Amino acid sequence: MSDPHSSKCHNANPGHQPYDTPVLIVGGGPVGLALAVDLGWHGIECLLVEQSDGAVTNAKFVDINMRTMEFCRRWGIAEELRDKGFDKDYPQDLIFVTSLTGYLLGRLPVPSFAELRTPATVAERIARCPQTIFDPVMRRVAESFPTVTLRYGARCESVTQDGDGVTAVIANPETGRRETLRARYLACCEGAGSTLREALGVQFEGPGTLSLSTNVTFRSEELLHIHDKGPGFYTAIGPEGRWASMLALDGKSLWRVHSIEKSDGDSAIRRFVGRDFNYEILTTLTWQRRELVADRYQVGRVFFLGDAAHQLSPSGGFGLNTGIGDVTNLSWKLAAVLRGWGGDALLRSYDIERRPVGKRTASTATHLFRTLYGDEKPGPAILEDSPEGEAVRVKMRARVDAMIERVNCGYDYGARYEDAGLQLGYFYENSPVIVPDGTPAPLDDPRNYFPTSRPGSRAPHFWLDENRSVLDLFGRGFALLRLGRSPPSTARFEEAAARLGVPLTTHSLEHEHLLALYNRKLVLVRPDGHVAWRGDEPPEDCAAVLNIARGMPGNGGN
Numbered sequence: 001m002s003d004p005h006s007s008k009c010h011n012a013n014p015g016h017q018p019y020d021t022p023v024l025i026v027g028g029g030p031v032g033l034a035l036a037v038d039l040g041w042h043g044i045e046c047l048l049v050e051q052s053d054g055a056v057t058n059a060k061f062v063d064i065n066m067r068t069m070e071f072c073r074r075w076g077i078a079e080e081l082r083d084k085g086f087d088k089d090y091p092q093d094l095i096f097v098t099s100l101t102g103y104l105l106g107r108l109p110v111p112s113f114a115e116l117r118t119p120a121t122v123a124e125r126i127a128r129c130p131q132t133i134f135d136p137v138m139r140r141v142a143e144s145f146p147t148v149t150l151r152y153g154a155r156c157e158s159v160t161q162d163g164d165g166v167t168a169v170i171a172n173p174e175t176g177r178r179e180t181l182r183a184r185y186l187a188c189c190e191g192a193g194s195t196l197r198e199a200l201g202v203q204f205e206g207p208g209t210l211s212l213s214t215n216v217t218f219r220s221e222e223l224l225h226i227h228d229k230g231p232g233f234y235t236a237i238g239p240e241g242r243w244a245s246m247l248a249l250d251g252k253s254l255w256r257v258h259s260i261e262k263s264d265g266d267s268a269i270r271r272f273v274g275r276d277f278n279y280e281i282l283t284t285l286t287w288q289r290r291e292l293v294a295d296r297y298q299v300g301r302v303f304f305l306g307d308a309a310h311q312l313s314p315s316g317g318f319g320l321n322t323g324i325g326d327v328t329n330l331s332w333k334l335a336a337v338l339r340g341w342g343g344d345a346l347l348r349s350y351d352i353e354r355r356p357v358g359k360r361t362a363s364t365a366t367h368l369f370r371t372l373y374g375d376e377k378p379g380p381a382i383l384e385d386s387p388e389g390e391a392v393r394v395k396m397r398a399r400v401d402a403m404i405e406r407v408n409c410g411y412d413y414g415a416r417y418e419d420a421g422l423q424l425g426y427f428y429e430n431s432p433v434i435v436p437d438g439t440p441a442p443l444d445d446p447r448n449y450f451p452t453s454r455p456g457s458r459a460p461h462f463w464l465d466e467n468r469s470v471l472d473l474f475g476r477g478f479a480l481l482r483l484g485r486s487p488p489s490t491a492r493f494e495e496a497a498a499r500l501g502v503p504l505t506t507h508s509l510e511h512e513h514l515l516a517l518y519n520r521k522l523v524l525v526r527p528d529g530h531v532a533w534r535g536d537e538p539p540e541d542c543a544a545v546l547n548i549a550r551g552m553p554g555n556g557g558n
């Protein structure tokens with residue numbers, strides 16, 4: 001058995017050329033970069049190839065949710081990313097208008113990022129951090145790990161695999177120069193247009209394209225001063241119903257209009273504002289809003305993560321965050337297998353655990369999109385200065401109020417719309433590497449989050465002192481929590497872990513509130529922060545539990 005903490009990986013590759021890297025990451029978008037960061041954090045060697053030069057000019061995502069921020073905390077960048085480059089005092093009110101200089105149709109006061117409290121159930125609250133800031137920080141952190149190599153201007157053209165590894169042809173898009181790289185595993189983070197996914201015969205399932213949309217980013221110093229609606233997040237409703245939204249990108253002079261249907265940037269901006277004003281268009285992006293999930297997340301030694309595995313409506317901002325969940329689920333499993341203490345079932349569990357989360361998140365995002373954008377068409381009268389126009393607006397205001405009522409949940413909690421349960425409450429059911437304890441599955445509620453230590457769930461957050469969360473104990477190997485003032489001995493667990501070469505650290509924590517929260521005296525937490533097993537006494541056969549959790553059932557013995 002190898003040293004479980006060593007950074008060296010098993011490199012046996014009989015009959016083939018030596019491996020260039022244990023893990024080849026294809027795609028250096030936010031998900032590929034996050035995988036490089038988490039593998040680097042685990043001390044695992046990896047090589048990332050990205051076809052472009054890595055410059056990000058167009059921020060697709062702007063918000064990072066609570067769970068992703070908890071992982072940014074692990075990587076030491078939560079504070080750095082929090083609302084960087086964004087005016088924290090800018091109010092986030094949801095404001096519904098016919099245009100910014102037209103009629104007001106509804107308003108939900110929402111605290112600014114400065115006013116948001118960190119909810120009791122999380123170590124980190126949501127942050128406004130556009131991709132133009134997130135990706136460069138992730139790149140810098142990835143490059144800071146000696147085990148991580150990033151190569152830009154390198155496109156993966158094809159992949160073949162055999163029993164021992166993956167062979168990829170990498171080309172420089174400018175010079176056309178080709179080379180062959182051999183890896184034990186390949187992580188496909190190619191995004192929505194993944195060609196590897198197609199080449200490996202992975203199909204997408206789901207409704208498909210929901211709309212063809214346009215995002216236009218522009219700068220205007222005067223926008224906030226030429227209308228009377230105040231600062232906020234704006235939604236425009238016209239004769240055809242809700243047709244666009246406008247988001248503040250820095251809380252000062254950078255803005256983004258997102259029109260649900262494809263549109264010309266200039267006319268979308270002018271229509272949204274309702275009058276002439278000074279602005280400069282910076283970028284225009286036309287994209288497809290889709291609900292699609294791959295029918296497999298793993299083909300042999302190739303794994304699919306992020307938008308290569310699932311595409312969802314950005315409503316609610318779940319895309320990146322679901323991708324980061326893929327990353328933190330897969331990276332420790334790859335690390336465990338490469339170090340020799342994890343088994344094949346661990347890698348197989350990636351698809352079993354993550355695909356249901358992808359499906360659940362994708363369908364909730366579509367539901368949210370339909371709730372927010374509905375199909376109510378008020379007709380041209382909504383813009384008229386007449387009794388008939390006012391009657392239409394009164395009706396529309398009632399509808400907007402009802403919609404606000406439905407989605408107004410969780411702002412105090414740092415959540416967005418109806419999604420605290422979606423961000424934190426997903427759990428891995430029927431996983432071969434989770435030991436069930438016989439308790440029934442909790443209600444699958446995307447809206448609300450109820451902390452639980454039931455196996456498969458995210459181990460709940462708890463402040464151990466002013467700055468230290470119990471989550472800070474997770475990540476490097478398994479964490480065995482001994483809770484309360486009279487916990488049982490865990491010596492047999494520790495002996496079994498040492499014998500099997502499984503990295504395990506025991507933490508004895510007396511806090512009675514923590515015991516009440518976790519509701520069991522012993523809780524075994526995986527490196528990704530999900531519970532693998534729990535009980536009030538050590539199991540009869542500690543090795544059997546560890547073997548399941550490390551994907552080698554039936555191996556070892558007590």
Ligand SMILES: Cc1cc2nc3c(=O)[nH]c(=O)nc-3n(C[C@H](O)[C@H](O)[C@H](O)COP(=O)(O)OP(=O)(O)OC[C@H]3O[C@@H](n4cnc5c(N)ncnc54)[C@H](O)[C@@H]3O)c2cc1C
Nearest residue numbers: 027029030031051060061156191306307314317319320321
């Ligand atoms: C308008 C909009 C708003 C959004 N808002 C949010 C939000 O607020 N919050 C949120 O969480 N999500 C949001 N999302 C979703 C989020 O942007 C995506 O989920 C996320 O960018 C996916 O990251 P990725 O790394 O998987 O893919 P991508 O960002 O697409 O990156 C893939 C990378 O792979 C590279 N690549 C592709 N093929 C190859 C190859 N063969 N060889 C080498 N390199 C290759 C590409 O050049 C690219 O850099 C939004 C999306 C859109 C469209």
